[in-house]
Amino acid sequence: MDSVSLKDAGPIVADMAAVIVEHAAYLSEIDGAIGDGDHGINMSKGFRRAGERLGPHPPDLAQGFATLGETLLDEIGGSTGPLYGSFFLDMAASLKGRDAIDRDSFGAMLHAGVAAVIDLGGAKTGDKTLVDVLAPAVATYDEAAAKGEPFHTCLEALDRASEAGLEATRDMVARIGRASRLGERSRGHLDAGAASCRMLLGALSRGLRRHL
Amino acid sequence: MNRVVNNPEEVVEDAVTGLLAAHPDLLAATDNPRVIRAVGAPKSGKVGIVTGGGSGHEPAFVGYVGPGLIDAVALGEVFASPSARSFHHAFKAADGGHGVACLYGNYAGDNMNVKMAVKLAEREGLVVKTVVANDDVASAPAEEASKRRGVAGEILTWKVGAARADERADLDAVIVSAQKAIDATRSIGIGLSACTIPAAGKPNFTIKEGHMEVGIGHHGEPGVAVVPTRSARDMAALMMDAILADLPFAGEDVAVLVSGLGATPLMELYILYGHVAEILAAHHIAPRHRFVGNYFTSLDMMGVSVTLMRLDAELDRLISAPARSIGLTIGGKS
Numbered sequence: 302m303d304s305v306s307l308k309d310a311g312p313i314v315a316d317m318a319a320v321i322v323e324h325a326a327y328l329s330e331i332d333g334a335i336g337d338g339d340h341g342i343n344m345s346k347g348f349r350r351a352g353e354r355l356g357p358h359p360p361d362l363a364q365g366f367a368t369l370g371e372t373l374l375d376e377i378g379g380s381t382g383p384l385y386g387s388f389f390l391d392m393a394a395s396l397k398g399r400d401a402i403d404r405d406s407f408g409a410m411l412h413a414g415v416a417a418v419i420d421l422g423g424a425k426t427g428d429k430t431l432v433d434v435l436a437p438a439v440a441t442y443d444e445a446a447a448k449g450e451p452f453h454t455c456l457e458a459l460d461r462a463s464e465a466g467l468e469a470t471r472d473m474v475a476r477i478g479r480a481s482r483l484g485e486r487s488r489g490h491l492d493a494g495a496a497s498c499r500m501l502l503g504a505l506s507r508g509l510r511r512h513l
Numbered sequence: 514m515n516r517v518v519n520n521p522e523e524v525v526e527d528a529v530t531g532l533l534a535a536h537p538d539l540l541a542a543t544d545n546p547r548v549i550r551a552v553g554a555p556k557s558g559k560v561g562i563v564t565g566g567g568s569g570h571e572p573a574f575v576g577y578v579g580p581g582l583i584d585a586v587a588l589g590e591v592f593a594s595p596s597a598r599s600f601h602h603a604f605k606a607a608d609g610g611h612g613v614a615c616l617y618g619n620y621a622g623d624n625m626n627v628k629m630a631v632k633l634a635e636r637e638g639l640v641v642k643t644v645v646a647n648d649d650v651a652s653a654p655a656e657e658a659s660k661r662r663g664v665a666g667e668i669l670t671w672k673v674g675a676a677r678a679d680e681r682a683d684l685d686a687v688i689v690s691a692q693k694a695i696d697a698t699r700s701i702g703i704g705l706s707a708c709t710i711p712a713a714g715k716p717n718f719t720i721k722e723g724h725m726e727v728g729i730g731h732h733g734e735p736g737v738a739v740v741p742t743r744s745a746r747d748m749a750a751l752m753m754d755a756i757l758a759d760l761p762f763a764g765e766d767v768a769v770l771v772s773g774l775g776a777t778p779l780m781e782l783y784i785l786y787g788h789v790a791e792i793l794a795a796h797h798i799a800p801r802h803r804f805v806g807n808y809f810t811s812l813d814m815m816g817v818s819v820t821l822m823r824l825d826a827e828l829d830r831l832i833s834a835p836a837r838s839i840g841l842t843i844g845g846k847s
Contacts, residue, residue, distance in 0.1 A: 337592065338713045342522065374629060378567075379593035383625035386597065421625050478621065479732070 303452040304403035305512040307361035307396065313508030314365030315355055318348040320504045321497060332493035335480040340381065340493040347377040347385075362402065366393035380478065381494065384422050384431065391417035402509070404452040411439050411459075422477075429473040429480065429487065431498035434466040438502055453513040460506040467491060467499040514714050516813075521711035525568045525590060532575060536839060539579045545602040547588045547595055549575055554584040554607055560678040560687045561585065561607030563615045563641075564671055565600055566623060567592040569710070570731060572840030573809045577668060581836025581843070582675045584609075591710050591812070592732045594622030600630035604641050612640040612684035616674050616691050618663025619647045642684055644691040646670050648700040648820065650759045651728025651737050662730055665772045665809040665820045666698035668841065669832065676834035694828060699756045702818035703748055704729030704736065708775065708811050727751060731774075731811045745781065749788030752819045757796065762823055768802035768832050769793065770820040775810035777817055782806065785817055802832050808840055 321328075322345045329341030351372035359365055370389030373382050395413035399406060415435045424430040426437075441462035445455040468491075475487040478494075518524050526546065533540055533549070541552050555561055565587030566574045577583045584607035587595035595603075604613045615631070617623050624645070631641045647658055648666030674691035682690070704726040707716035718733040720726050725743070728736030743751070756762070771786045773779065786805045793800055801824060809818065822828065835844035 333713070333717075337710060337717060339590070339593070339710075342712065343590070343593070374633075375596060375598040378589040378596040378599065378622060378626055380622040380625060382594075382596050383622075383629050387629065421628065422621070479734075 303513050304401040305509055306401045307363055307399065309512050310362040310402060310509060311359040311365050313362065313505060314369055315352055315359055316508050317501050317504045318352040318355070318369070320500050321345055321348040322352070324500060328493055328497055331491050331496050334490045335475065335483055335487045336493060337479060340497065343377050343379060343381055344497055347373045347382065350376050361400075363393050363396035363399070366390070366396070380422065384418050384494075387417040387421050388414040404446055404455055407452065407455075407509070408439075408442060408446055411442060415439050424477050427473060428477045429470050429475040429492045429495070430477060431492070431494040433470050433473065433492065434463050434495045434498040434502065437466040437469075438463040453510055456506045456510050456513075460503055463499045463502040467495050470495045514709055514711070516709075516711060518711050521714065524711045525588060528568065528571070529588065539838060540575070543585070543602065543606050545599055547599040548585060548602045548606055549578060549588065550585040550603075550606040551578045551580065551583065553580065555609035556584070557609045558611065559609045559681060560611045560684050561604070561609055561613040562671065562675045562678055562687075563587070563600070563603045563607045563613055564617050564667070565589070565595045565603055565615075566618060566620075567594060567732075569812045570810055572807070573668065576840035577671055577838045579836065579838030581679060581834060582838045582841065583671055589622075591712065594620065594626045597626040597629035597633065600627055601633040604630065604634045604639060608639055612642065614674055614678065614684060614687045614691060615641055615643045616667070616670050617643065617645060618667050619645045619659075619661060620663070640684065642688045644670065644674065644688060644695060646695045648695060648698045649702070649728075649730065650699050650755050651701050652730060652734065655759055662734065663695075664700045664702060664731055665770055665818050666695060666700045666822065668808055669698055669768055669770065669820065669822045670694045672836060672841065672843075673828060673831040675836065676831035679834065690827065690831065694822065694831075697760070697824070697828060698820060698822040699759050700818055700820040701727075701752045701755045702729050702731070702736075702774065702816060703727055703752065704733070704774065704814055704816040705742065706776065706815040707733060708814035710812065725816070728755070729816065731809070733811070733814070745784045746788045748817070749785050749792060749819075753789060753792045756819065756821050760823065762798050762821060763796045764798070766799045766801045766824040766829065767793070768804070768822040768824060768828075769800045770804040770808060772804075772806065772808040772818045772820070773810060774814040774816035774818065775807065776813045776815040779806065782817060785819075789819060801829060804841070
């Protein structure tokens with residue numbers, strides 16, 4: 302079975318932080334269309350701080366996710382901080398005792414993270430939130446894994462599904478969060494949380510595939 | 514945007530600096546720049562009282578820190594919940610060894626951050642129990658009361674919970690009294706203009722000129738109706754109808770609180786209160802405590818909210834207990 306050592310995968314956390322910081326203005330712009338316009342500012346603040354805490358010698362993937370989750374809980378309030386904070390903390394917890402990640406343990410990790418987000422936030426698919434990226438991504442990943450596809454192929458499927466999930470939020474009407482005030486007028490715009498989530502999953506998938 | 518700010522992204526930091534400089538007798542800094550405690554807190558032998566929420570609602574939340582009221586408060590960005598860690602640090606700053614009551618408002622972000630913070634505190638052996646304010650009758654129908662938002666009724670809940678803690682009641686008893694307080698409280702707001710988050714620079718919603726939004730939330734959440742602006746008398750009638758239909762108040766003693774939303778002149782709040790008083794009298798409702806002013810605002814939103822709390826002997830006693838803070842002072846010194 303293909304696998305990546307958690308130590309080799311460690312620097313991916315810094316890549317994930319970097320992609321958010323790099324696209325802060327874009328995320329705020331999306332959010333500004335139907336929300337407060339502060340998603341990019343808040344996310345980049347937390348992820349930049351996480352990058353600083355990780356330092357120049359990144360810990361392994363599990364410790365990296367734990368540090369990232371802790372930092373988001375410390376630094377970002379609103380809904381973003383606790384949602385992403387528990388996403389990363391619960392993924393870190395699912396890796397406990399391992400020193401490598403393979404197709405099945407990645408699937409289990411993703412399920413743990415998604416369950417944390419849904420448990421805390423209560424969003425359902427179709428509400429126009431990050432769950433609309435997470436749910437199809439994890440479902441597609443599961444499907445590929447059930448067919449016996451290799452880790453690399455499953456990660457590609459996850460990447461594509463998260464992109465499609467993000468695009469699908471454009472046509473949704475927000476039912477939760479501040480954008481729900483706009484009702485029908487929220488249609489035609491991407492959801493900012495879904496956009497940041499897609500960036501994170503993309504960076505994670507790409508980073509792991511580089512080692513496979 | 515024509516405002517008294519420096520960097521619009523650092524309004525909370527700058528406001529905290531000013532608050533601490535202006536009120537050294539009431540407020541003290543902590544290691545977390547987003548957590549402020551009362552001078553003299555934590556008090557040993559007493560349940561700690563904590564609240565927290567987004568900034569931009571001043572004097573809420575920090576303005577209710579002081580003797581007889583809040584022991585420690587967590588401050589968020591403008592209109593955004595404080596982080597879980599800030600709530601956690603506020604719990605620790607308020608803990609006098611008898612547990613902490615966190616009395617806060619029903620918003621998605623606050624619910625999540627408080628939930629995480631309670632878990633963090635539990636791991637350290639600190640017991641935190643919560644009461645979630647949901648007094649806004651316009652935000653959901655009565656059968657979905659758990660979805661209602663918390664608004665100015667939170668202030669009366671803090672007052673009750675804090676006074677009970679000062680009586681050296683244990684944590685469970687403080688929670689019972691605070692829950693009773695919010696269960697006996699109903700509020701509704703009317704918005705006349707939108708507000709601008711400094712970092713955004715422009716309003717993220719609008720109210721049509723010459724119109725008012727009945728039941729608007731503290732962050733511009735949608736109300737129940739947008740109608741042409743009516744007289745103060747009719748506004749009072751509309752708001753009181755909604756409140757009195759939700760909970761039987763007739764013949765009872767009440768505390769009544771009229772709050773401006775930030776940009777409405779005090780004179781107009783008193784005009785409205787005059788009509789509220791007439792309506793109370795017509796229903797044989799006796800206002801034992803009256804509060805009129807800018808108690809819970811929404812930046813520069815124009816508008817007003819009305820809150821009624823039905824009093825029994827216990828709630829009356831707890832509202833009457835001495836307290837001192839920026840936003841609310843009752844009785845002599847405490």
